[in-house]
Each structure stands twice: as C-alpha cells, then as structure tokens.
Amino acid sequence: MLIGRQDELGAYTVADPTPAQAGEHEDSTSSNGTPYVIEENPTGGMRMIANKDFECGDLILQERPLVLFPLEVALPAKSDLRLSLQRALNALNDAKRADYMGLANIYATDAFEPVLGIFMSNKFEFFSTDDAEAASADRTKPFAAVFKDISHMNHSCCPNVVRYWCMASRSMYVHAARSIQKGSQIVTTYCDPFLPLRERRALLLNTYKIACTCPACTNSESDANRVRIQNIQDNLAPVIQWALTPALPDDLLLVPSLEQLKLIEDEGLEGTEYYARVLRRLWYIYFVLDDFGASGFYGRMLRAWKITNGTKRSDVIKEMQSELELIQYAVNRRRLFMPRKAKLVRPVS
Ligand SMILES: C[S@@+](CC[C@H](N)C(=O)[O-])C[C@H]1O[C@@H](n2cnc3c(N)ncnc32)[C@H](O)[C@@H]1O
Numbered sequence: 001m002l003i004g005r006q007d008e009l010g011a012y013t014v015a016d017p018t019p020a021q022a023g024e025h026e027d028s029t030s031s032n033g034t035p036y037v038i039e040e041n042p043t044g045g046m047r048m049i050a051n052k053d054f055e056c057g058d059l060i061l062q063e064r065p066l067v068l069f070p071l072e073v074a075l076p077a078k079s080d081l082r083l084s085l086q087r088a089l090n091a092l093n094d095a096k097r098a099d100y101m102g103l104a105n106i107y108a109t110d111a112f113e114p115v116l117g118i119f120m121s122n123k124f125e126f127f128s129t130d131d132a133e134a135a136s137a138d139r140t141k142p143f144a145a146v147f148k149d150i151s152h153m154n155h156s157c158c159p160n161v162v163r164y165w166c167m168a169s170r171s172m173y174v175h176a177a178r179s180i181q182k183g184s185q186i187v188t189t190y191c192d193p194f195l196p197l198r199e200r201r202a203l204l205l206n207t208y209k210i211a212c213t214c215p216a217c218t219n220s221e222s223d224a225n226r227v228r229i230q231n232i233q234d235n236l237a238p239v240i241q242w243a244l245t246p247a248l249p250d251d252l253l254l255v256p257s258l259e260q261l262k263l264i265e266d267e268g269l270e271g272t273e274y275y276a277r278v279l280r281r282l283w284y285i286y287f288v289l290d291d292f293g294a295s296g297f298y299g300r301m302l303r304a305w306k307i308t309n310g311t312k313r314s315d316v317i318k319e320m321q322s323e324l325e326l327i328q329y330a331v332n333r334r335r336l337f338m339p340r341k342a343k344l345v346r347p348v349s
Contacts, residue, residue, distance in 0.1 A: 035060055036186060038152045045104055046152045048186040054176035056270065057304030060161060060186060064171045065145035066092060066100045071125055072141075085115045099148040106209050121208075122151035128167040147172060155208065156187035157200060157216040158268025163188060164310035175308035177271035187214075193269060194230055197223050216267060225267050232260055232274045239281055243288045243330040246338045250289055257281045276305045280323075287327050288334065 034051055041047040054060060067088040073081065089097050100118060107117035123144040143165065150163070150172055163174045180186065190210075191203050197217060204210040216222040242248050260278045264270060279302040286295035299320065306316040 036149075038149060041154070045154075048149065048153045050180045050182050050184050050186055053182050054180040056176055056178050056301065057308050058176045060174045060176055060180075061149060062169070062171050062173050063147050063150050064169075065147050066096055067119070068143060068145040068170070070141060071144050081119070082113060082116055085119055089115060096148070100146065103146065103148075103151055119146055122146045124150065124163075124172070126163075126165040126172070128165055145172070150174060153186055153188045155190040155204065155210055155212065156214040156268070157189060157191075157193045157212060158214050159187050159189040159193070159271060160184070160268070161186055161188050162271035162308050166310070173310070177308070178265070178268075193272070194226050214268075222267065225263055226269070229260070229264055229267060229269060229272075229274050232277050234273075234277045236281070236284065239284050239288075240326075240330050243284070243327075243334050244337070246334055253281065254285050254289075257285060270305075271309075276302060276309075279305060284327050284330075287324075288331055 035054075037049050037051050038046055039049055050060075067085065069081075069084065069088075073084055089100060092100065101114070103118050103122045105114055105117040106121045108114070110117065112120065123146050125142055125144045127142050145165075153161075153174075160177055160180050161174050162177045163172055165172050174186075174188070190208055191200055193200075193216070195203065200212065201217070204212050216226075219225075239253060242253050257278055261275075261282065264272070264275050264278065269275065279298050282298040283295055283302055286292070286298065289295075303316055303320060306319070307313055311319075
C-alpha cells in the first residue's frame with residue numbers, strides 16, 4: 001500500500017509511515033552531531049560536506065522529499081506540472097515551503113516560473129525498489145522528487161555515494177560507496193556514469209548547465225576503462241570450473257579479479273553492480289583457496305554493497321548463505337580430486 005494520498009494531478013502528500021510500513025532497511029547513522037553539513041561552495045551555489053569519516057556502506061542520510069511525483073506528471077512539457085507543484089507546495093508547512101523556495105534555480109533567467117525552475121533544477125528521478133503495489137501493477141513506474149538536503153548534493157561521474165528510494169518509508173537513502181573523509185564533498189551522479197564522456201558532457205550541460213571537471217571527465221583513458229568495466233560478467237561458471245580443476249594455477253582468476261577491482265576503484269565506480277560482481281568472485285576464490293580471512297573481507301564488502309543498494313539485510317543474509325553452500329560444494333568436490341599430500345614417515349629409532 002502506498003502511504004499518503006495522490007491528488008488527481010499525481011502529486012503525493014507525504015504522511016508519516018509507521019515503523020512497519022517503513023520496512024526493514026539499514027540502521028541510521030549514530031554519530032555525534034550532524035553527519036553532514038550544507039555549506040556554500042567557493043565556486044558558487046551550495047554543496048554537501050561530510051562532517052565525520054564514513055566507511056563504505058555507512059548510511060549518510062535518509063530523507064523524505066518535499067515534493068514527490070510520478071515522472072509522467074513531472075515532465076516540464078506538461079502544463080499540469082505547475083498547478084500540481086503549486087498544490088503540493090500549498091500542502092507543505094511554511095518552513096518546508098521556504099526550504100523549497102530556497103533551493104537553487106538554474107532556470108531563473110529562463111521562461112520557467114520559480115516553482116518550476118526550482119523543481120527542474122533539483123529533482124532526482126528514480127524507480128522504487130520495494131513498492132509491492134507497483135511491483136505487481138507497473139514495476140517500471142519512475143518517480144521524481146525534490147529534497148531539502150539531498151538536492152544540495154552536487155554531481156560527479158565518480159560518485160562517492162549510492163542512493164535508493166524506499167517507497168515503504170517514502171524516503172531516499174544515501175550510503176557511502178567508499179570511505180569518505182570528514183571535510184570531503186559528498187557527491188552523487190546525475191547521469192549514467194557509463195555513458196561516453198562526450199554524451200555525459202552534452203547531457204550535463206543541457207540539463208543541469210554543468211561543465212563537469214571530475215577525475216573521469218579529465219582523464220583521457222576513462223572512457224576505455226569504463227568500457228572494460230562494463231565487460232565484467234556476472235558469471236560464476238568460470239570460477240566453479242576453476243574450483244573443480246585443482247590442476248589449474250591457484251591465481252588464475254585471482255590476479256585478473258584483483259585488477260578489475262582496482263580498475264573500478266580507480267574510476268570511482270564502487271557503487272555500480274560491476275563492483276559487486278568482482279567482490280562476489282573474490283569472496284568465492286579466496287574461500288576455495290582456504291584463505292578465510294580474505295574471503296570474509298570480500299564477503300562483508302559484498303554484504304555491505306547489497307544493503308547499501310537497497311536489499312533488505314535479512315534477504316542479503318539468506319542469499320549469501322545459499323551461495324556459500326554452492327561454494328562449499330565446489331570446495332568439497334575439489335578436495336576429492338586434489339592430489340593427496342604424502343604422509344610424513346617418522347624415522348624408526
Ligand atoms: C541539484 S543542484 C545541486 C546543489 C546546488 N549546487 C545548490 O546550490 O544547491 C544542481 C545544480 O548544482 C550545480 N552543480 C551540481 N554539480 C555540479 C558540478 N559538478 N559542477 C558544477 N556545478 C554543479 C549546477 O548548477 C546544477 O544545476
């Protein structure tokens with residue numbers, strides 16, 4: 001069941017969810033003081049800065065939007081959008097309306113009215129990960145929303161966060177995709193980071209008036225690196241095959257997997273599914289090699305990645321437990337075919 005009411009133009013009014021409705025998602029940040037601050041950017045506008053150190057997987061914030069629309073309502077060409085926005089704003093209290101009107105408006109000099117310009121400048125578009133109603137009816141229905149804090153996050157093609165929408169709690173979750181030091185800027189991506197540089201450049205300029213200067217946009221090898229990353233398969237067959245063939249070298253798959261991991265980290269794309277693919281491989285490979293320390297390390301990273309990307313903790317644990325059984329099976333079979341080590345013969349005294 002969706003929470004809140006939807007008016008005839010599609011805007012949702014946001015009602016507080018009960019804990020049960022809020023669903024089972026990652027725990028909140030328990031930090032001393034605020035985990036982030038919004039401050040002026042020396043190059044103009046505002047930005048979000050980490051106010052503490054975050055580890056990969058940490059929850060940075062969970063925020064409910066000021067306004068939320070199905071995307072079909074939120075297209076600027078829709079003449080209803082202005083009216084729908086006005087209604088949504090009227091439903092907010094004065095403080096929240098002031099928060100909305102205080103957000104950046106990159107279209108201030110264009111023909112858009114301020115409420116529209118602010119919406120177009122600050123909206124995030126997303127799919128719901130857990131809306132049972134949408135899942136059965138129309139799983140592909142996207143939404144757009146504007147947030148008081150999240151909308152201050154600037155763009156990078158090497159984002160240090162991942163975000164997902166939880167329909168049950170009507171909120172956006174933002175997790176650290178890698179370690180973020182206190183004082184660093186918290187940045188998300190406004191576009192598909194795997195688009196070629198030329199296409200990202202055009203999209204960012206046309207839609208957000210951004211000339212991106214992130215590490216990926218200033219590295220002439222980044223496009224090729226990102227193509228290589230997209231070639232990483234989600235296929236465990238080669239790992240199982242290797243595990244069942246003890247004659248193959250131990251590092252046959254380990255070396256390329258560690259290289260892939262480094263490539264993704266160098267490109268700042270830890271939040272993408274390709275990172276999870278490599279973590280999963282490393283978790284398997286080290287397990288087969290009896291290096292449980294390293295296997296556990298990558299297994300924990302994979303678990304954090306899955307939770308960070310919106311899978312419920314209990315589902316992740318179930319998923320990973322049944323995967324472990326598969327690895328254990330491969331390991332047992334491998335042992336059967338391993339050459340027995342010669343027994344030590346004690347000299348007869
Ligand atoms: C959703 S707002 C982000 C927060 C905004 N900087 C503010 O002042 O609240 C989007 C706008 O921020 C600016 N922006 C975001 N990322 C940027 C980047 N990487 N470089 C330059 N400007 C950026 C652009 O003006 C963009 O249209």
